Amino acid sequence: MKLTINFSGLDQALTKMGAQERPFELAAHATKEQSWGELDLELNKDIQLKDIHTGPHKILHINNRPIMLYIPDHSFNFEQTVRNPSVGKKVHFAECTTITNMRYKGFGERYTITEKTKGLFNIYRSNRYNINDKGDHQAKLMPCQNCLRTTGYHDFTYKSQSEKIKFLQAFSYVDLFTHYRAFFKKLPTKKTQADYDYTNDFMQISEAVKQRARFTCAECHVNLANDKTLLHTHHIDRMKSNNALSNLVCLCIECHAKQPYHQHMKLNSNQTNRLARLRMQQGR
Ligand SMILES: [Zn+2]
Ligand SMILES: [Zn+2]
Ligand SMILES: [Zn+2]
Numbered sequence: 001m002k003l004t005i006n007f008s009g010l011d012q013a014l015t016k017m018g019a020q021e022r023p024f025e026l027a028a029h030a031t032k033e034q035s036w037g038e039l040d041l042e043l044n045k046d047i048q049l050k051d052i053h054t055g056p057h058k059i060l061h062i063n064n065r066p067i068m069l070y071i072p073d074h075s076f077n078f079e080q081t082v083r084n085p086s087v088g089k090k091v092h093f094a095e096c097t098t099i100t101n102m103r104y105k106g107f108g109e110r111y112t113i114t115e116k117t118k119g120l121f122n123i124y125r126s127n128r129y130n131i132n133d134k135g136d137h138q139a140k141l142m143p144c145q146n147c148l149r150t151t152g153y154h155d156f157t158y159k160s161q162s163e164k165i166k167f168l169q170a171f172s173y174v175d176l177f178t179h180y181r182a183f184f185k186k187l188p189t190k191k192t193q194a195d196y197d198y199t200n201d202f203m204q205i206s207e208a209v210k211q212r213a214r215f216t217c218a219e220c221h222v223n224l225a226n227d228k229t230l231l232h233t234h235h236i237d238r239m240k241s242n243n244a245l246s247n248l249v250c251l252c253i254e255c256h257a258k259q260p261y262h263q264h265m266k267l268n269s270n271q272t273n274r275l276a277r278l279r280m281q282q283g284r
Pocket of ligand 1 (some may be wrong): 091094095096097098099144145146147158188
């Protein structure tokens with residue numbers, strides 16, 4: 001069985017924006033700079049953080065399309081940022097500590113996804129005293145220095161303080177994206193080969209993992225031998241293609257839904273009630 005990620009939310013958003021219906025097919029085969037769209041999406045409204053993956057050099061991408069994340073709302077820092085963009089919020093393009101923390105804590109809704117490489121980012125202020133004046137502005141926001149270290153772009157880590165300042169003053173997002181998009185063009189475009197997809201033999205592997213666990217949840221220890229649909233096999237490192245036994249754990253759907261990045265997993269009341277009853281009967 002093949003499972004694929006549902007990109008319909010993003011597709012719809014792009015269609016609304018007048019983009020091609022299959023933007024990623026195009027993007028995946030793109031060879032010319034202009035083939036890349038000028039994507040601007042609100043995280044968690046148009047697309048979820050879990051749909052953003054980490055690729056070569058820990059670059060953030062959606063379906064092999066490198067993207068950046070930044071917070072447009074500059075609230076009380078807005079005026080200062082308009083005068084001096086270097087005090088503004090930073091632009092992330094790699095799996096830095098900020099992004100990893102956010103994946104766990106989930107404050108993603110403040111972020112915007114963009115692939116606009118001109119280096120100007122829409123910012124505003126959500127000032128509760130002045131609702132009608134959001135002060136839209138295009139700011140030359142700087143890249144996140146942790147992202148620069150994470151990717152190793154231009155040996156950033158090894159630059160002296162004065163070299164870093166010089167490098168940041170001359171920083172170009174076009175250069176950054178030109179450099180990293182090249183790695184993605186070589187990647188397989190089929191989702192089945194990507195890290196976020198289940199392998200074709202996952203059903204058999206999953207069955208073996210459940211048998212090994214005697215159909216018991218590793219967290220709450222409820223036995224689901226007679227309710228196998230409530231039992232899942234979870235990939236600990238989130239890479240659905242990594243079926244190493246040490247990476248697989250058997251969880252009831254309730255404990256599964258509580259794992260990091262699994263906010264999308266929802267239980268209905270029948271399932272919650274059934275699990276509660278079984279745990280009680282089994283004294284778990
Ligand atoms: Zn960053
Ligand atoms: Zn459980
Ligand atoms: Zn899981």
